Every structure is written in C-alpha cells, then in structure tokens.
Amino acid sequence: MENLPKVNGKLFTNYNLAKYSWFNVGGNADFVFIPKDFDDLVNFLTKIDHNIPITIIGGGSNLLIRDGGINGIVIILKNSLKNIELNQNIIEVESGALNSEIFNFAKNNEIGGYEFLGTIPGTIGGAVRGNAGCYNSEIKDFLIKVETLDHKGNKKSFTKEDCNFEYRKNNLPKDLIFTKIFLKADTKKSKTEIEETYKQMMDKRLASQPHGVKTCGSTFKNLPDKPAWKIIQELGYQNKEINGAKMSEKHANFMVNTGTATAKSLEDLGELIKKEAKEKLNINLEWEVQIIGRKN
16 A cells, blocks of 8 residues: 555555445455546556556446455546536536436436436446447437546547447447546437436336346346347246346346345356356357456
8 A cells, every 4th residue: 555656535455345336246456546536546547556457447337346356456436537517519527427417417408318328327437338328329329529548647539439339338448447528418408308208218117127126237238139138038047046146027137136145146147147048049148247356
C-alpha cells in the first residue's frame, strides 16, 4: 500500500468484492481504488507501477466475481465518475453514472429514446462496453463517441464506428477505461410521453423477469434464431437448483443466487448448461454475464 500514489479518493487493501456484484458473491481484491473524480483517476494511473494488473468495475449488474478474488488493483467507477450535462443536442455523461440516472436526466430535459435505458441496471460505461439493449433499442443507436484512458493514464477518443458494435459486444480493446460518453439528444418528447413509454417497458419487465432476487440478468446471449431461455427450458434446467444456484422459475435465462451459492456454484451451473446444450442440441451458448477473477 505504501508504494501506491497518494489519492483524493479511497484506497483499500485485501478488500471484499461481493457487494460489487448483483450475485452478492466474490472474493477479495488485492487493492481497491475508488477515485474522487477524473483527475484523481488520471493521477493514479500515471503514477502506479504499470506491471500491476488493473480491473475496472462499474455497477456490477452483469458481473460474476470468482471466489478467489482479483489480482492487482480493482478500480470502481460507480458513484465516482457520474457527472451528466447537456451540451446543445448532446448528453455528456461520465462512465460511472447509472443508466437510470441518464434516463431521468433525459426525461427531465424532454429528450426521448432513453426509456429503454431506464430499465437496464448498471452504469453507462458498462452499457457501452456490452452494447446493452432491450425493447428494440441498443446503446449503439445513441452513441456518438467515447473518451477513454489506457492503464498509463493516456487519453484517447473513439467514435461509434470505431467501436464496431455487435450484439452485446463492443470491439474496442479490453484494457481501455471508459471515462466519458457522448450520446445523441435530438429527439424531443414530453415528460408525460416518456413516463408512459417507460412504464409500459417496466411493466413488461416486471411481468416476465425475476426481481428482488440476487441475479445479474440474462445469463447467456440469445442465438439469432432462438432465445437462450428456450434452450435452457428444453434442457430441463428452469427452476433447477444446484448448490444454491438456479435458473429462475420466472425466466429460464436468469441465474439466481438463492442465498447460499458461491461464485463457483454459479459458474459451474452455467458451464453444465453450456456443456449439455452442445452435447444434446449442438448449440454453442455464450455467457452474457462477465466472469472475472481467480479460481480457487
């Protein structure tokens, strides 16, 4: 710890990460840094030993952290980089801002189109990294550019085209830290209309997806011709519990920690489903949940 630079934010050592995943599981990080602001983050990155691994965590809503924890330094951006501003027809937002905060900002400024984002948990940085979407909208439809830092603190900007978006995927290098997102704000819509559209989306979500449980949303990516939930149902895994991990009875593609699961039991259940999908249906399922950290 004494070899790390002085910061204005918070630095922890041997810090448990379970609360930073919506599954509420995970081991300890060697170090955790929560920057006070952008300048604090740049200062930290320029002064640390660049041989130390760095992992970025946003809202944790799509993240399975293994029980063995994470090597090196974990940087947590949620509630740190969270400023949102409107500049003419552009929303400029720091990457740690919650998607729900951006939706409310857009609503209050009578900017339409972001109702879908209000139904997606997590931060805008994570949404851009994973091209989050639902209800026929994806973040790529609204992105103008993203500002980033590399692990040495060097700044670089990328356009929407540079991101080369795919389904739930951004093809920018994984070692870039997203710091600021620029989004279109050119669709005028009344607050009443926005609230009604959002309510319809949320009603659909609450009717079809589990809530009030420890889950990270969609476990596997959908196939072009078949949703993942249907594959899981065909394999007989809906509502099947193994060591505290189960696929929800309400939505088969939502993995749930019933309260006693470890990261290993959650990952094992997913890998078992992947294995059987390949063996029995000749289908290659791909994790949508991001899995990070050391195996025990």
